[in-house]
Amino acid sequence: MTTKELIAQIEKKKSFLCIGLDVDLNKVPKHLLKEDDPIFAFNKAIIDATHHLAVAYKPNTAFYEAYGIKGWQSLEKTINYLNTSYPEVFTIADAKRGDIGNTSTMYAKAFFEDLAFDSVTVAPYMGKDSIEPFLAFKNKHTILLALTSNKGAFDFQVKISEGKEIYKTVLETSKQWVNSENLMYVVGATKAEFFKEIRKIVPTSFLLVPGVGAQGGNLQDVCKYGMSDNIGLLVNSSRGIIYASQDTDFALAAATAAGDLQQQMEIILNDR
Secondary structure, X not given: OOHHHHHHHHHHHOOOEEEEOOOOOOOOOHHHHHOOOHHHHHHHHHHHHHOOOOOEEEOEOHHHHOOHHHHHHHHHHHHHHHHHHOOOOEEEEEEEEOOOHHHHHHHHHHHHHHOOOOEEEEOOOOOHHHHHHHHOOOOOEEEEEEEOOOOOHHHHOOXXXXXXXXXXXXXXXHOOOOOHHHEEEEEOHHHHHHHHHHHHHOOOOOEEEOOEOOXXXXXXXXXXXXXXXXXXXXXXXXXXXXXXXXXXXXXXXXXXXXXXXXXXXXXXHHHO
16 A cells, blocks of 8 residues: 555545554453454454544554464454455554564565565664565555653663664664655654654654553644644554453444544544
C-alpha cells in the first residue's frame, strides 16, 4: 500500500485508528476456546466488527509466536483474511526485527512476501545495514522504533550523546538511508511533549503511536503536537478495544470502543 492510498483511507473513514491484535488466550471469551482456532476466531470477529472504523491492524507477533506453529498459522490466517476481505486496510507486523545483511533480508521476505504485510516494525540499534534491506521492498513500509512509550525508553533513547538526544540522532540518521521515504516511526503517546521536536526532524513522515488508552496516552495531545499536513498519524489501541468485553458481546463492545476513538478522531480531522 502506498502512503497516498493510506491517506485516502484516513480521509474516507475519518479515522487514523490502528487496532492492535494482541491475542492472549487467557483473556479471550471462554466460548471461543471451543473453536478449532480460537485466536483466528477472535481476530475475525474483531475485524468484522471494526473494519469500518479502523484504517490499520497491528498484530504483535509475540502473541502468536508464544503458541508455536499453531500461533503462526493463526497469524497467517489473520493476515490472509485482512488482505482478501478488507484489502483497503493497512497492515502492520509488530515484530521489532533488526539484524544485519542477509538476515534482515530474510526477515523482510517473511513479512512482506510470505505473509504479505504492508509494513513491519524494526529496531534501529544495529544501524543502516540492518534497516536498508527492509527499505528495498517497493510499496512496503518500515516502521522504525524512535521514542517508545515504555518506562525503559529513558534508559537510552533520551540520553544525550554528542549534544543531542539519541532518539533525535536515530531520526536524523535514518533520513540518509536508501529509500528512506519508505520509513515510518514509532513514537509513544505517553511522550506527547516530544512530538514538537520530532516533527522538526521528520515533518511529514507517518508516526505509529501506541499508548493511547490502557497506557495512559492522550489523543488530543498527540494530535496537537504530532499531526502533520498529511495527517501523518496512526494511533494504536489494543487492549482498550479488543478486551472491552470478555463475554459473548466482545465484538460489539470492541466496535463501541473503536467507535468512541473514531468519533474523537473525526472531530479532530474536521477541525484541523
